[in-house]
Amino acid sequence: MKVAELSKSLGTTADTVRYYTRLGLLKPAKSVNGYKSYSNKEVSRLKFILSARNLGFSVADIKQILNESEDGTSACPLVRSLIKERLEETEKQFQAMLALRGKMSSALSQWEEMEDKAPTANMVCHLIENFEQIKKA
Amino acid sequence: MKVAELSKSLGTTADTVRYYTRLGLLKPAKSVNGYKSYSNKEVSRLKFILSARNLGFSVADIKQILNESEDGTSACPLVRSLIKERLEETEKQFQAMLALRGKMSSALSQWEEMEDKAPTANMVCHLIENFEQIKKA
DNA sequence: ACTTGACCTGTGTCTTAGACACAGGTCTAA
DNA sequence: TTAGACCTGTGTCTAAGACACAGGTCAAGT
Numbered sequence: 001m002k003v004a005e006l007s008k009s010l011g012t013t014a015d016t017v018r019y020y021t022r023l024g025l026l027k028p029a030k031s032v033n034g035y036k037s038y039s040n041k042e043v044s045r046l047k048f049i050l051s052a053r054n055l056g057f058s059v060a061d062i063k064q065i066l067n068e069s070e071d072g073t074s075a076c077p078l079v080r081s082l083i084k085e086r087l088e089e090t091e092k093q094f095q096a097m098l099a100l101r102g103k104m105s106s107a108l109s110q111w112e113e114m115e116d117k118a119p120t121a122n123m124v125c126h127l128i129e130n131f132e133q134i135k136k137a
Numbered sequence: 138m139k140v141a142e143l144s145k146s147l148g149t150t151a152d153t154v155r156y157y158t159r160l161g162l163l164k165p166a167k168s169v170n171g172y173k174s175y176s177n178k179e180v181s182r183l184k185f186i187l188s189a190r191n192l193g194f195s196v197a198d199i200k201q202i203l204n205e206s207e208d209g210t211s212a213c214p215l216v217r218s219l220i221k222e223r224l225e226e227t228e229k230q231f232q233a234m235l236a237l238r239g240k241m242s243s244a245l246s247q248w249e250e251m252e253d254k255a256p257t258a259n260m261v262c263h264l265i266e267n268f269e270q271i272k273k274a
Numbered sequence: 275a276c277t278t279g280a281c282c283t284g285t286g287t288c289t290t291a292g293a294c295a296c297a298g299g300t301c302t303a304a
Numbered sequence: 305t306t307a308g309a310c311c312t313g314t315g316t317c318t319a320a321g322a323c324a325c326a327g328g329t330c331a332a333g334t
Contacts, residue, residue: 002282003282003283003284004281004282013321013322014282014283015320015321016321018283018284018285018321019320019321020321022285033328033329034283034328035282035283035284036283036284041258041259044259044260047266048261048265048266051265051266051268052265053320054240055240055241055244055265055268056237056240056241058319059319059320059321060319066261069256069261069262070256072255073255073256074253074254074255074262075256075261075262076248076251076252076253076262076263076264077253079248079262079264079265080248080249080264083241083244083245083248084245086241087238087242087245090234090237090238090241091238093234094231094234094235097230097234098231100193100227101224101227101231103191103193104192104193104220104223104224104227105224107192107220108217108220108224111213111217111220112217114213115213116211116214117211117213118209118210118211119206119209119210119211119212121178122181123181124202124203124206125185125206125211125212125213125216126213127217128185128188128192128194128216129185129188131192139311139312140313141310141311141312150292150293151311151312152291152292152293152294153291153293155292155312155313155314156292156293157292159314170299170300170312171299171312171313172300172312172313173312173313190291195291197290
């Protein structure tokens with residue numbers, strides 16, 4: 001299997017496959033013409049990688065998991081501990097986005113009723129510079 | 138004002154100031170010793186930049202806004218249109234994070250009750266490979 | 275056999291918004 | 305004068321691929 005076949009068959013892009021290959025997560029054989037040739041084992045490996053990415057693991061995480069499992073060791077404890085970390089991060093980012101979203105939409109609606117002003121020496125845009133979030137009581 | 142003074146006075150880092158300077162958003166004078174020297178105008182410029190970043194504008198957005206306002210034009214219409222775009226993006230990302238968070242925490246709790254398994258030829262980690270989200274009815 | 279054109283390849287560079295490393299310069303106190 | 309603390313600009317690094325590009329491959333048509 002060549003890059004494009006593999007990527008299409010699993011619904012990803014050739015660039016992604018190449019990226020994982022560059023990182024050493026996939027180890028295709030070289031075919032006669034110099035093209036990379038992926039075996040069935042690589043296919044299931046990629047399938048695993050995509051599932052893990054989909055669950056929020058980083059590529060570095062996945063590298064670690066694959067390494068562990070190549071020793072014959074069960075990667076399950078590692079997997080559980082990693083997802084705990086990632087979930088915490090995601091939670092933090094989620095809260096940050098929540099706050100940002102609120103701020104932005106409050107700004108947007110506030111600004112729709114405000115007039116345009118030309119910039120001055122110490123004011124670029126009064127919308128931004130004078131924006132203050134209305135605190136909910 | 139030198140880099141460190143400026144950054145501290147506005148609660149950011151020297152690297153951030155240097156970054157904006159590199160991009161041309163701040164234009165310090167050179168002082169005798171070769172250090173960058175920031176005027177009061179730069180201070181309010183930086184203040185503006187930080188406020189805008191805080192509201193979710195990208196650095197590229199800010200560059201655009203600053204350019205517009207340097208012509209004497211009011212940047213307000215641009216600002217409104219940009220934040221609309223950013224808000225939409227944020228909304229998308231927010232929904233994505235929401236879904237991801239759900240998936241992850243569902244995986245985590247599912248996995249806590251599952252046993253470890255050693256890897257096989259076509260299975261790296263059964264937790265990940267067999268994970269299926271339980272659909273809420 | 276030759277050519278055209280479609281598709282494919284590997285490699286190198288680009289992206290965000292700064293963080294970090296580092297060799298060296300500046301400045302203050304002793 | 306010299307030590308030490310602090311500061312500087314510049315260059316490199318990050319994540320996860322996307323994109324550009326010069327060139328190779330291959331089947332169909334001539």
